Amino acid sequence: MNRKEIIEQIKLKKTFLCVGLDPDIDKIPNHLLEEEDPIFEFNKQIIDATADYCIGYKPNTAFYEAYGLSGIASLEKTLKYIKVNFRNHFLIADAKRGDIGNTSNMYAKAFFNRLHADAITVAPYMGSDSVKPFLQFENKWVIVLGLTSNEGSIDFQQQKTATGEQLYLNVIKTCSSWGTDENMMFVVGATKAQMLMDIRKIVPNHFLLVPGVGAQGGSLEEVCKYGMNKDVGLLINISRNIIYAGKGTDFAEKASAEAKKISLQMHSFITDATLDKILPG
Amino acid sequence: MNRKEIIEQIKLKKTFLCVGLDPDIDKIPNHLLEEEDPIFEFNKQIIDATADYCIGYKPNTAFYEAYGLSGIASLEKTLKYIKVNFRNHFLIADAKRGDIGNTSNMYAKAFFNRLHADAITVAPYMGSDSVKPFLQFENKWVIVLGLTSNEGSIDFQQQKTATGEQLYLNVIKTCSSWGTDENMMFVVGATKAQMLMDIRKIVPNHFLLVPGVGAQGGSLEEVCKYGMNKDVGLLINISRNIIYAGKGTDFAEKASAEAKKISLQMHSFITDATLDKILPG
Numbered sequence: 001m002n003r004k005e006i007i008e009q010i011k012l013k014k015t016f017l018c019v020g021l022d023p024d025i026d027k028i029p030n031h032l033l034e035e036e037d038p039i040f041e042f043n044k045q046i047i048d049a050t051a052d053y054c055i056g057y058k059p060n061t062a063f064y065e066a067y068g069l070s071g072i073a074s075l076e077k078t079l080k081y082i083k084v085n086f087r088n089h090f091l092i093a094d095a096k097r098g099d100i101g102n103t104s105n106m107y108a109k110a111f112f113n114r115l116h117a118d119a120i121t122v123a124p125y126m127g128s129d130s131v132k133p134f135l136q137f138e139n140k141w142v143i144v145l146g147l148t149s150n151e152g153s154i155d156f157q158q159q160k161t162a163t164g165e166q167l168y169l170n171v172i173k174t175c176s177s178w179g180t181d182e183n184m185m186f187v188v189g190a191t192k193a194q195m196l197m198d199i200r201k202i203v204p205n206h207f208l209l210v211p212g213v214g215a216q217g218g219s220l221e222e223v224c225k226y227g228m229n230k231d232v233g234l235l236i237n238i239s240r241n242i243i244y245a246g247k248g249t250d251f252a253e254k255a256s257a258e259a260k261k262i263s264l265q266m267h268s269f270i271t272d273a274t275l276d277k278i279l280p281g
Numbered sequence: 282m283n284r285k286e287i288i289e290q291i292k293l294k295k296t297f298l299c300v301g302l303d304p305d306i307d308k309i310p311n312h313l314l315e316e317e318d319p320i321f322e323f324n325k326q327i328i329d330a331t332a333d334y335c336i337g338y339k340p341n342t343a344f345y346e347a348y349g350l351s352g353i354a355s356l357e358k359t360l361k362y363i364k365v366n367f368r369n370h371f372l373i374a375d376a377k378r379g380d381i382g383n384t385s386n387m388y389a390k391a392f393f394n395r396l397h398a399d400a401i402t403v404a405p406y407m408g409s410d411s412v413k414p415f416l417q418f419e420n421k422w423v424i425v426l427g428l429t430s431n432e433g434s435i436d437f438q439q440q441k442t443a444t445g446e447q448l449y450l451n452v453i454k455t456c457s458s459w460g461t462d463e464n465m466m467f468v469v470g471a472t473k474a475q476m477l478m479d480i481r482k483i484v485p486n487h488f489l490l491v492p493g494v495g496a497q498g499g500s501l502e503e504v505c506k507y508g509m510n511k512d513v514g515l516l517i518n519i520s521r522n523i524i525y526a527g528k529g530t531d532f533a534e535k536a537s538a539e540a541k542k543i544s545l546q547m548h549s550f551i552t553d554a555t556l557d558k559i560l561p562g
Contacts, residue, residue, distance in 0.1 A: 022384075062380055066387040068395050072353050098404060099343055099377055100431040103303075106347040114349050123379060123404045125426055127433020145406055150381040152408020155455055156448070162441035167448070174436055 001118045009055040015263040020239025021059040039074040049256035053263040056090030083116040093117035101129035149189025149212030181205040190218025196226035214241040224269035230277045282399040290336040296544040301520025302340040320355040330537035334544040337371030364397040374398035382410035430470025430493030462486040471499025477507035495522040505550035
């Protein structure tokens with residue numbers, strides 16, 4: 001899925017919501033536990049219920065790997081289900097991988113070719129040869145961890161480098177030189193919305209994948225204020241607030257209502273002027 | 282497996298070799314391709330042939346994930362095979378994971394409880410809450426990426442921070458304060474052997490997992506000179522030079538011979554004086 005197609009979807013649906021598919025067997029509704037594959041069934045119903053209100057899905061692979069082979073099978077089925085039934089949705093494998101070149105290349109093949117993901121999240125610590133292999137696939141994306149939304153981002157990401165800038169800015173600046181705004185995005189946690197200003201000075205055109213709105217306390221308004229560009233340039237990921245909006249047999253309806261609500265909020269932050277700029281027609 | 286047990290194995294076998302199980306279907310001997318699970322069969326024969334000359338195994342999970350469900354099954358079988366048949370060998374899942382706290386905890390359960398790994402490699406970029414969940418498991422280890430052996434380590438790891446020290450030293454210093462030398466190790470690439478001196482000033486007692494000797498050009502002699510401590514304190518991982526030492530039906534014998542050769546070289550770097558210091562008796 002290329003940049004133009006992503007922007008078209010945003011314009012069409014007037015939303016930049018991405019739904020995080022992080023199923024936890026202890027949290028999904030009881031009645032699903034009787035299904036042959038409760039995790040896939042949960043995801044399937046969440047996807048069917050939210051597809052109209054989002055432009056993409058982001059399964060965090062840890063939530064599947066935790067269940068071993070059956071979990072990986074649920075992940076594969078989920079990705080395939082989206083690709084077959086909702087082919088215009090952007091599919092992010094939140095895997096946070098990163099290894100030496102040859103090994104990163106194996107991960108790229110696994111996630112892009114085998115699992116049909118459009119994008120994968122990558123940790124930057126190992127540097128260029130851990131990131132570049134992911135950039136060699138047409139219409140696929142690498143989403144580099146820039147500034148994450150967790151407490152621990154203070155330990156290294158927010159520490160100053162010798163040039164006086166914080167490490168996350170250095171990471172975003174350096175990594176952005178390896179790719180383009182057509183094949184690279186950055187993870188930027190919403191809990192640090194003001195830092196978006198500094199980031200936008202470095203990468204004004206790149207899309208940013210923003211976790212942390214909602215459950216982690218980030219403000220949609222602030223993220224839009226400081227992070228939006230002429231193409232919107234934001235994918236806001238929300239997981240728990242949507243997928244666990246309800247706990248009973250009506251969990252999918254509740255998820256749908258929550259996704260719709262957030263989507264309408266997003267709409268209000270995209271001005272008509274912005275939408276006009278995005279794409280002609 | 283605790284620190285004392287690891288040191289006992291080093292003393293017993295007079296080696297600190299760890300064999301990297303990174304099977305590539307394009308490189309394993311042709312005659313194995315007829316097996317039901319060629320990757321497991323390859324690993325099994327490598328393990329049987331090298332167990333006497335090493336103290337641990339390190340499968341890089343990418344090499345299994347690349348083959349989807351069947352690859353994950355091969356990984357699970359491999360880990361179980363080692364745990365059942367060679368229970369004194371140290372088992373490292375080279376997964377380079379790292380996510381927000383709750384998610385890291387899911388990874389920890391997956392690798393430590395389900396897959397029986399003794400240790401997992403972890404990327405430090407996301408900070409404390411991405412590392413600490415792995416430290417909550419008794420007799421299990423987190424091996425934090427410090428200074429990796431690849432080219433890209435120059436991009437961020439070797440950049441100076443505001444305090445004048447390089448990022449990898451800052452990472453090792455900070456992370457070492459979260460755990461102890463009983464539950465944390467660091468990855469330190471052998472291609473930068475002199476940097477081991479600086480690292481040893483910060484973590485004199487920790488074990489270091491050292492990739493990059495052999496195929497990547499690192500020198501065993503230099504690593505021992507600068508990295509060894511009174512408990513040896515090194516696990517040297519070698520993969521390709523051992524597992525692909527032969528390409529025919531005698532691949533396991535060739536692997537055995539190569540592991541034995543390296544192991545004897547290691548023996549020559551452990552002085553009797555060092556061995557005496559390791560453990561009484």
